[in-house]
Amino acid sequence: MTTTSVFLRIHFLLKLILNGVALSIIWYRMDEGKEDIFEQASAKLSDWEEFGFPADRSHCYYLTFVLLILHILDRQIEYVCRLDFLEKVKLRAEQEEVKTMEMLNRILLFNILPPHVARFYLTMQLESHGQRVEVGSFHEERCAVAVLFASIPSFADFYYEDKQNEEGLRCIQLLNEIICDFDKLLRQREFQAVEKIKTIGSTYMAACGLQTQEKGSLVSEENPTGNVATLSKFAVAMMHALHELNKDAMQDFQLRAGISVGPVMAGVVGTVKPQYDIWGDTVNVASRMDSTGIPGRIQVTKEVADLLSSADNPYQMECRGEIFVKGKGKLTTYLLKTSYDEPGFETTEL
Numbered sequence: 001m002t003t004t005s006v007f008l009r010i011h012f013l014l015k016l017i018l019n020g021v022a023l024s025i026i027w028y029r030m031d032e033g034k035e036d037i038f039e040q041a042s043a044k045l046s047d048w049e050e051f052g053f054p055a056d057r058s059h060c061y062y063l064t065f066v067l068l069i070l071h072i073l074d075r076q077i078e079y080v081c082r083l084d085f086l087e088k089v090k091l092r093a094e095q096e097e098v099k100t101m102e103m104l105n106r107i108l109l110f111n112i113l114p115p116h117v118a119r120f121y122l123t124m125q126l127e128s129h130g131q132r133v134e135v136g137s138f139h140e141e142r143c144a145v146a147v148l149f150a151s152i153p154s155f156a157d158f159y160y161e162d163k164q165n166e167e168g169l170r171c172i173q174l175l176n177e178i179i180c181d182f183d184k185l186l187r188q189r190e191f192q193a194v195e196k197i198k199t200i201g202s203t204y205m206a207a208c209g210l211q212t213q214e215k216g217s218l219v220s221e222e223n224p225t226g227n228v229a230t231l232s233k234f235a236v237a238m239m240h241a242l243h244e245l246n247k248d249a250m251q252d253f254q255l256r257a258g259i260s261v262g263p264v265m266a267g268v269v270g271t272v273k274p275q276y277d278i279w280g281d282t283v284n285v286a287s288r289m290d291s292t293g294i295p296g297r298i299q300v301t302k303e304v305a306d307l308l309s310s311a312d313n314p315y316q317m318e319c320r321g322e323i324f325v326k327g328k329g330k331l332t333t334y335l336l337k338t339s340y341d342e343p344g345f346e347t348t349e350l
Helices: 012-032 043-051 055-112 115-124 169-185 224-249 281-291 302-309
Strands: 139-151 194-200 203-208 256-269 275-279 298-301 317-325 329-336
Touching (some): 012 055, 055 115, 139 281, 169 194, 194 224, 224 256, 224 302, 256 302, 281 298, 302 329
Antiparallel strands (some): 256 275, 298 329
């Protein structure tokens, strides 16, 4: 019975059955056997008779008691093993949940921040000798960043609130489809260097040249010509996406875009809800290129026009002339020629 009990992987009920069968055979031999097993026993065995228990019966009672003790131990071992197994299963489930949450947090972080900024925070938040490293604010300077502002001027007139329009909900849903179509363009390989900054109402803000130079990257922050060429191509792709959506939604939205290039300051503001943003005169000029632009056209500064003219696939441009830009005075701007230009448009000098 002791030998059977040492096998921990055998179910305790099976052990009880095996030991019970062995004990039953002993009892049977004691009750029905013709030969006296304890006939040649020593005198010590007969000492049990002083208590009113024959030696053979006392031996059976002793084995029965041992069987009960072994069964209790088997039950206890089985309980501990099952509890240990359930704890291990629970631990594995919690570990998988932690890994899933960590992966989701990484995905979310890489969606709201540029890759090199997200890696900065992930590196700074690693635990060092049981203590968490304090994370400081992230900021950096970039000397040749192309900045894009693209808006839909007619959306303000399109938006209205009434019961039929569900208090403006349907207008917001259509704007969401437009922004989602713009975001999908960022997944294309040729636009991997383009970084979406934010949306302000119906205005889409993006930049190219913010990401650090990595293996396999298409455009470097030190390549202003490549930055403006990529961002200009992205603006044209945005016009194409809006044109396709107009067909499905039966609308006549036009994209008005402005591009500027130059140095910017980039950084993250906020801790609970961090926001990556860029600042500088280049951003202000790009915003003015959009606000003073023409619907359906892409307006760029003279610096951008000079860089695009020296690109591998130069764009055709037409000089719009001098326009007044708040804080900058009069600036000479250019309009990129695309297949979505308004028919019959004539360049005028202002």
